[in-house]
Amino acid sequence: MSRSSTLTNVTALVFDTYGTVVDWRASVAAEGRALAQKKRIDGVDWEAFADAWRAGYHPAMKKVRSGERPWTTNDVLQRERLDEIVAEFGIKGLSESDKDEFNRAWHRLKPWPDAVKGLKRLKRRYIIGPLSNGSFFLLANMAKHAGLPWDCIISADNFHHYKPDAEVYLGAVELFGGQADRVMLVAAHNYDLEQARRHGMKTGFVLRPTE
């Protein structure tokens, strides 16, 4: 992200996390391979498995966003999705506690190689934190594991709303004192940036070719 005059008045930078800060696909696939070795599971394409897991993300959140389902944190949605894809991929021999543990792979996602260094630099000038649909607990654990130097954590859990619901962007702005143009969303996904802009936030784009 290049510095520009738009940053002069910004006090806080909030980051989309999955895809923007951490490499979820490689991280989840690596945990899948480690589990496969331990449990003698053969023939699974773990990158495809990670993609299938992630593919359940938006549909599950959509049910919550539409009100079809009451507020449910992402840890629970991801765990439900895991049951579906374990069956789809024909994986046998995983206990409930194996699956609970595998679900926590999302708490241990690895950062993109430039992420920690870049965040440390930005932290000197700005308050930095995620603004993510990931659960608060997940984001806190992820930061510990990945060494992400967040000043604070802002999750969909804080608003009982998922992005791109307006409540998430407006809620983050309120937490930082109510001036939308002093808060910047940094993300690799255009739908997210468009919503932030619509609510008066500044935006910064990070190119991640696989996102």
Place this chain on the structure above:
Amino acid sequence: MSRSSTLTNVTALVFDTYGTVVDWRASVAAEGRALAQKKRIDGVDWEAFADAWRAGYHPAMKKVRSGERPWTTNDVLQRERLDEIVAEFGIKGLSESDKDEFNRAWHRLKPWPDAVKGLKRLKRRYIIGPLSNGSFFLLANMAKHAGLPWDCIISADNFHHYKPDAEVYLGAVELFGGQADRVMLVAAHNYDLEQARRHGMKTGFVLRPTE
């Protein structure tokens, strides 16, 4: 705080902030003295001024807690209280912007001498953050100024409720995955610890003789 067996399952430590982590009285008084010098204000006992400022804290929150007043963040409550005590102490010559700036003294409170070192040590093992009635923005700025190494920030702002309302304790537990006995409140005030304990949280007492 001494380590004990009760900490074995704890994953997150949350801290009362005013009085427990930062020395609000000395910090606010020092900013008062600096302002007095700049504005040629004589004869004010700035420790007494700080105490008077703080004395408005619980009554103002009580109006919000009782529903007499809609949710109002502490930055606003403290700013209103400042108008009252500037008049009470007979202080003249402060503009609105001087008072806005003085109000931000609460964003720059200095830590007790043992706080940063202790928190850095605890951060190695636990997720650490404030659980405070201070505004989210205040807590984020305070951490920057004071070097408090929080992993996350949890404020009354996140729940639109002030401690000791149950929503704050239960809300914090929910953010950390819903198991109350895995979250410990560390505080210098017994009323706060009693409420945490009532909601199933672990508690740690820090002695601050002036609190």
